Amino acid sequence: MFDWWEVLSGKFTFSVLGLEKSSHLGEAVHFFIYDTIKIFILLITIIYLVTLLRSYFPVEKARAYIAGKHKLTGHVLAAVFGVLTPFCSCSAIPLFLGFLQARIPLGVTFSYLISAPLSDAVVIALLLSLFGWKIALLYVGVGLLIAIIAGLIIGAMNLEKEILIEVKPVGDVSFQEDETLFIHRLKESWEYTADIFKKIYLYVIVGVGIGAFIHGFVPADFIAKYAGGDVWYAPIVAVVMGIPMYSNAAGILPLVEVLTSKGMLLGTALSFMMAVVALSLPEAMILKRVLSVKLISIFFGVVGVGILIVGYLFNAIL
Numbered sequence: 001m002f003d004w005w006e007v008l009s010g011k012f013t014f015s016v017l018g019l020e021k022s023s024h025l026g027e028a029v030h031f032f033i034y035d036t037i038k039i040f041i042l043l044i045t046i047i048y049l050v051t052l053l054r055s056y057f058p059v060e061k062a063r064a065y066i067a068g069k070h071k072l073t074g075h076v077l078a079a080v081f082g083v084l085t086p087f088c089s090c091s092a093i094p095l096f097l098g099f100l101q102a103r104i105p106l107g108v109t110f111s112y113l114i115s116a117p118l119s120d121a122v123v124i125a126l127l128l129s130l131f132g133w134k135i136a137l138l139y140v141g142v143g144l145l146i147a148i149i150a151g152l153i154i155g156a157m158n159l160e161k162e163i164l165i166e167v168k169p170v171g172d173v174s175f176q177e178d179e180t181l182f183i184h185r186l187k188e189s190w191e192y193t194a195d196i197f198k199k200i201y202l203y204v205i206v207g208v209g210i211g212a213f214i215h216g217f218v219p220a221d222f223i224a225k226y227a228g229g230d231v232w233y234a235p236i237v238a239v240v241m242g243i244p245m246y247s248n249a250a251g252i253l254p255l256v257e258v259l260t261s262k263g264m265l266l267g268t269a270l271s272f273m274m275a276v277v278a279l280s281l282p283e284a285m286i287l288k289r290v291l292s293v294k295l296i297s298i299f300f301g302v303v304g305v306g307i308l309i310v311g312y313l314f315n316a317i318l
Contacts, residue, residue: 002034002038002041005034005037005038005041006034009030009033009034009037010030010034012033013026013029013030013033014026014030017029024216024217025216026216027216028212028213028216028217029212029216031208031212031216032208032209032212035208035212036204036205036208039093039094039204039208040197040201040204042094043093043094043097043196043197043201043204044193044197045094046094046095046097046098047094047097047098047101047192047193047196047197048189048190048193049098051098051101051188051189051192051193052185052186052189055185055188055189056185071152072148072152074104074105074108074111075107075108075111075147075148075151075152075155076111076148078099078104078108078109078111078112078115078147078151079111079112079114079115079144079147079148079151080115080144081112081115082111082112082113082114082115082116082117082118082147083115083116083118083119083140083143083144085116092112092113092116092117093113093283093286093287093290095112095116096109096112096113097165097196097290099112100163100165100290105155106154106155106159106160106163107151107152107153107154107155107156108151108155109151110147110150110151110154110155110299111147111148111150111151111152112147112151114146114147114150114151114278114303115143115144115147117277117278118143118146118147118274118277118278119139119140119143123253124136124140126253127139127140127253130253130256130257131266135266135318138314139270142310142313143274145306146274146278146303146306146307146310149306150299150302150303150306153302154295154298154299154302157298159294159295159298162291162292162294162295163290163291163292163295164289164290164291164292165196165199165289165290199289204286206282206285208246208282210244210246210281210282210285212246224258224259224263224264226241227241227259227264227268227272228259228263228264228268229263229264229265230265230315234264234265234268234315235267235268235271235308235311235312235315236308238264238268238269238271238272238275238311239271239272239274239275239279239304239307239308239311240275241272241275242271242272242273242274242275242276242279243275243276243279243280243281243300243304244280244281245275245276245280245281246276246280246281246282246283252273252276252277253273255273256269256270256272256273259272265314265315265318266314266315266318267310267311267312267313267314267315267316267318268311268315270310270311270314271307271308271310271311271314274307274310275304275307278303278307279300279303279304279307284296284300287299
């Protein structure tokens with residue numbers, strides 16, 4: 001979807017700025033420019049569209065529809081929807097914010113936020129080509145399971161008060177639609193989008209900057225050295241090392257292949273991958289403006305435990 005921007009940002013980084021394509025600095029700067037603008041575009045577009053659409057549909061009816069379903073249904077649908085959206089952890093945040101604005105239950109929104117970066121069609125195809133269909137199906141299955149269970153746990157903890165941004169209700173419109181009302185909707189949606197963007201854009205820049213530095217300067221050998229081998233603590237080390245990093249699943253899978261070829265067990269390598277894509281430090285930096293530190297910590301803790309369990313399970317059965 002953003003191939004055009006990747007090409008343009010690459011030309012700007014390597015041709016206009018004159019940085020070497022194979023250098024650590026060049027890769028870090030390219031990553032920073034590409035991902036920052038991509039996330040800005042996603043933030044503005046998705047928040048604006050969700051806000052505009054929300055003005056046409058009574059929020060209470062949507063909430064009543066979800067409330068009328070089985071508790072598990074919303075989480076399953078959100079997790080499956082996450083698989084269908086090709087977003088990394090930071091790119092998934094705009095739609096996560098849109099869900100919050102629509103006052104979708106908090107646990108359900110987290111099921112989406114966890115599922116979206118873990119797997120999509122590209123990741124499934126890469127897993128099939130690298131490790132075969134059994135590993136691919138098992139990975140997608142446990143990814144969905146983590147998203148659903150973690151969402152259920154967070155939803156059961158009544159943490160709505162830990163949302164820091166104001167979720168403004170959009171009043172029902174009972175009179176006939178006309179051009180004046182439509183323009184008013186457009187204007188109000190834009191003002192709300194701009195207000196949200198102003199509150200979080202600095203956190204996006206800082207978060208992506210941290211991710212870009214790690215992306216460009218942390219070598220695969222360093223990770224394999226400290227998280228490789230058949231030792232009980234390897235998945236724990238892999239998860240701890242993966243959290244500060246930032247990439248999407250498709251971008252990190254080639255590294256997973258390298259790590260497994262250097263002796264890292266597949267379960268440990270996949271735990272590392274899941275931590276990178278679902279629990280990145282840049283993601284936490286962006287969420288910090290939206291959610292309290294307490295809620296972010298619970299989110300990271302619940303998902304981190306789930307990833308560790310998956311890592312140990314994969315190491316035991318594969």
